[in-house]
Amino acid sequence: MxxxxxxxxxxxxxxxxxxxxxxxxxxxxxxxxxxxxxxxxxxxxxxxxxxxxxxxxxxxxxxxxxxxxVPLNEIIQLPDNRIVFPIKVNEHGNNCIEIIPHKAQMGYLSSYSDPEYIENLSTLSIPFLRNGKFRAFPTEGDSMPPHQNGSFIIAQYVENLNDLKCGRTYIWVTRNEGITYKRLKAVEENALLLCADNPIYAPYSIELQELIEVWEYSCSIATEEFEQGILSPDSAQLMFLMEELKNDVQQIKKKLL
Missing domain, CATH: 1.10.260.40 (lambda repressor-like DNA-binding domains)
Incomplete structure (x- = not known):
């Protein structure tokens, strides 16, 4: 129709x-x-x-x-106007964050541009997440500790790929892989190099033309209790944290200059 x-x-x-x-x-x-x-x-x-x-x-x-x-006066438009994101708020003026449940992940790939599909999703509101469009995505596997299988990543929609920052984590929605949560390692000519925080997984590239949406990490919700020792970093994790700390210090120095 x-x-x-x-x-x-x-x-x-x-x-x-x-x-x-x-x-x-x-x-x-x-x-x-x-x-x-x-x-x-x-x-x-x-x-x-x-x-x-x-x-x-x-x-x-x-x-x-x-x-x-679709409330056309309250939308974020994606590149080339592919789809629109209504920004809804509750009675307290807080953003309504749509929750993509585990069982609806595959359906999201075919219905992300359908207002009725989005309207029927459950929502939550977090007072400190106000400016921008946010959505909650489920995580799977052990590639991004300490986020356990079943956790939800609440992320903000990235309107411009030029705003992507190496070292930050994002929800990537692609035609081939679907929904995945990975860290941006490097920006290549026509692709992005992503990596998992778990060192047993090798970095890999995704072509820019495969991207549907990108959402930047804002916060997370754990749905299961952490197991004892899960946050004990090994040497590889310590090296990663030190590198991240070094990058943060460099960014602070640049802002102060």
Missing amino acids: SFLAENIRYLRTQLNKSQQTVASSLLITRGRYAKYEDGASEPPLEILVRISRFFHVSIDLLLSVDLRK
Whole structure:
């Protein structure tokens, strides 16, 4: 089912534009444009591209998402307007953080742009997480101690890849691997080098074109009690912590200069 007719009618009224104004911008007649809004006919690809550029909304969104359900004045837009993130708050003004449950991880990859899917997720609010869009993702495996299997990483959406910082941890949503939590080791020409904090796992690269979303670590929630000794660092972990401390000191020095 395409939402095109409803979406372009809704967007035009939101902009307070007449059908003639939009049609003139698209270089077509008003009657032809009216048929698109009525659903009597569908625009060819060339006109669809013009419509997308006029409203500054991607073709994917125009066709597959009911924009009437999205608060357009309270959204973060991803690159190329692929999807939109409504920023919802509770009665106390705190952000509503959507929780991606373990059983819904695979569904997230196919439904992350569906407002109805996001609206049906459970939410939580943390008072000190206010500015930005946050989401809670489950972790699996032992690659990122001390976060145990079953913990949740609450992370903030990264709007611009230029804001990524080597040494920081992120939730990476990719077409091939799905959802993974790893540390950014290096930025390559057309890829990113990621590494686990557990030294038994080797670093690996992901191509930029495979990225769907990136979320920067903000805090975590442990759902199970830590086992005794789990936080006892071995030599490899100590070396990693020392390197991280050195990087932090260098960043502080740069800010003071």
